[in-house]
Amino acid sequence: MKVYxxxxxxxxxxxxxxxxxxxxxxxxxxxxxVREIIHEADPKIVEEWKWVKPTSPGTPVWSHGGIVCMGxxxxxxxxxxxxxxxxxxxxxxxxxxxxxxxxRCAIDIHxxxxxxxxxxxxxxxxxxxxxxxxxxxxxxxxxxxxxxD
Numbered sequence: 299m300k301v302y303x304x305x306x307x308x309x310x311x312x313x314x315x316x317x318x319x320x321x322x323x324x325x326x327x328x329x330x331x332v333r334e335i336i337h338e339a340d341p342k343i344v345e346e347w348k349w350v351k352p353t354s355p356g357t358p359v360w361s362h363g364g365i366v367c368m369g370x371x372x373x374x375x376x377x378x379x380x381x382x383x384x385x386x387x388x389x390x391x392x393x394x395x396x397x398x399x400x401x402r403c404a405i406d407i408h409x410x411x412x413x414x415x416x417x418x419x420x421x422x423x424x425x426x427x428x429x430x431x432x433x434x435x436x437x438x439x440x441x442x443x444x445x446x447d
Contacts, residue, residue, distance in 0.1 A: 363429035
């Protein structure tokens with residue numbers, strides 16, 4: 299597997315393009331489709347490439363007001379992990395992985411699975427709305443350490 303370096307001249311979008319091309323199978327096509335759905339759901343979404351380490355080439359990340367979701371690829375699945383998935387309503391039941399966490403929830407897409415595009419767009423929009431709401435809410439103030447006499 300190729301090691302992806304975060305170089306200033308190489309944008310996150312180009313790295314995601316490279317990842318899709320390198321996969322060259324159903325996982326690449328699925329990641330490309332998910333990416334397309336994400337951009338249709340929120341044209342203001344920002345593509346990032348995070349967590350590059352010697353043991354990992356990095357991960358595609360989509361953000362708007364904070365991380366919306368990550369697109370990881372494994373041998374048998376493309377995993378869309380939503381950073382605040384545990385706080386999102388999922389009426390269509392898309393979440394099928396990482397369901398026991400306090401923060402993240404994920405969607406594992408396997409070869410041959412049909413993605414419910416409308417439901418996925420709703421989930422992406424809800425994640426963006428949650429990020430933007432969290433940013434606009436005032437932070438709770440800490441109690442003063444001074445005592446009134």
